[in-house]
Amino acid sequence: MPKSFPSEDASLLRALEGRGPMNMERALQVMDVHGLDGIVVGAPENVFHMTGHWPQIARTRIGQPPGTFALLTRRDIEHLGLVTSSFLYFYTWSDGRTREDVEPWLYNGLGDDGDFSPAPRYDFCADRQDVPLSALESHRRAVLDTGLAQRQSFHDAGAALASAMQDMGLWKGRIGFDDPVIQEVASRHDMPGDLVQADNILREIRLVKSSLEIALMGRAAEANVHALNAVGAAVRAGATHRDLQALYLAETAARGNKAVFLNVDRVSSELSGETIADGQALFLDGVSHFMNYHGDFARTVFVGEPCASARRAAEASAFGWSAIREKLRPGLRYSEIVAMGQEAVSKKGYGVTIGFGPHSVGLAHTDEPGELAGGFYRKPDIILEPGMIISVDCPVLDTGIGGSAHCEDLMLITADGAEPIHSLHEPVIII
Incomplete structure (x- = not known):
């Protein structure tokens, strides 16, 4: 058993379930200094900083480019966007969370084929109905169903990311990013705005803690x-x-x-x-x-x-x-x-x-x-x-x-x- 802090740990974990740790006031100040209208991130430490969720499929733990992204806008700093696969939304994001401040754009597979047509629901973990669902299974399914009810599911990550940026008003203006795959998607879909490498800007935000x-x-x-x-x-x-x-x-x-x-x-x-x-x-x-x-x-x-x-x-x-x-x-x-x-x-x-x-x-x-x-x-x-x-x-x-x-x-x-x-x-x- 851990030697210390079980009650304190529970309180901190509950706080992370409800919000990301980022100092949003500081984020606004730094974005104003650099003239950014929004930020799109895929590096796990930056996704975590915004949302409180550390993506499992990422370079630091799995060795792959990011497949989960977080988005914020200067005009509505408390409303975040999340781009991830339906599978990971069900299996990782939903655990312990019900977040009204984070809007999801879900997709079925990695890649960017330019297909924005509605994708069929990714069918996994079908309910066999032999026994009632556990509380965990019911919660996961309810969170996924709510997410998919908000908008169509996308065929792939590129379409979901481009759509999220467009829907959140991040397709124009001056947008910070932290990973080359974000720049590639934006370029492939002829984004008219300006993209700015924001690794240093994100570190500047992280200097002053919430x-x-x-x-x-x-x-x-x-x-x-x-x-x-x-x-x-x-x-x-x-x-x-x-x-x-x-x-x-x-x-x-x-x-x-x-x-x-x-x-x-x-x-x-x-x-x-x-x-x-x-x-x-x-x-x-x-x-x-x-x-x-x-x-x-x-x-x-x-x-x-x-x-x-x-x-x-x-x-x-x-x-x-x-x-x-x-x-x-x-x-x-x-x-x-x-x-x-x-x-x-x-x-x-x-x-x-x-x-x-x-x-x-x-x-x-x-x-x-x-x-x-x-x-x-x-x-x-x-x-x-x-x-x-x-x-x-x-x-x-x-x-x-x-x-x-x-x-x-x-x-x-x-x-x-x-x-x-x-x-x-x-x-x-x-x-």
Whole structure:
């Protein structure tokens, strides 16, 4: 059984059944800045952000281009469109949901043959009437029947997507999109409007969290903290990196999270068979998620008595992070955060190199827009705003000091400062 939060989990899951986690006020602001009339998405993290539904058939889990799409318009931001197959609408979307704010355009098969004629109802899971339908079966069938009653079913995904864009007023104007298949469908059907690649725009929306996102982040982060602390308490001389990574998988799962990675002593490779030694200082940096929202937490572990240089490095990392944490507030730039940490450590005379690295956390470990640099993303000098959740990585970069050290928490930027979204703990775990 999970070790924490069953009642809180139920409340959060009920909230996701009724709405997507996206901050719609923020979405309107960002769309206005970029002159967008609407957004059409197929990437699973963006469909989830809009609707609260993570499509199963997608690159990240099945390895295929998207077959489920979400659509929103600036003129009616609370009314969403959903394009998906009748099969998936029955089998995945309908579970736990009755949503009047999401209008479906359903299709029978993947592809785009240009056939907009009504398609026959996709006949699957026929009711044999040997026994009464279960509550789940009845709910699924009722949701599908309601969806198909709203409009015709389409032969394929291309026709459904083009029709949804037309019906929602997204066929003209300036429309953001996130996946090439959306652009291909629009081009094939001679869409007269302008399409704008919106991956960065969607990341810009995700920077400022809704109240539901903040709650989900807090839940994810707290479980992640306890999971990593459990791993830290179990560290012993002779344990391998793989031992600790396997334990982190188990500890996050026991708390309802899913592990993404555990960095052990600056090593995140799952191939590492390095062994922990007595007298070693090492950091643990763990990332896991709950309902796709990530926790990110790091602490230093002393296995026995570390050497003086390793102890000093751990102290410097914790001191630098503490100095930053007290001064976080809206209006600060990332570059100012870095300078703040460097100045604090330098003035204290630690003589230790620390790589202060601020980053937003949310649906991704680094969840922020980037500056385009030859097709790559380069970190911009982002300005903190209320509603952002950030981490500032504080790893010691020096080698030859008898180990490694790191300190990291997740902070919510408030109207006049910042506060942790999880419980705080000592910077060093002593074994």
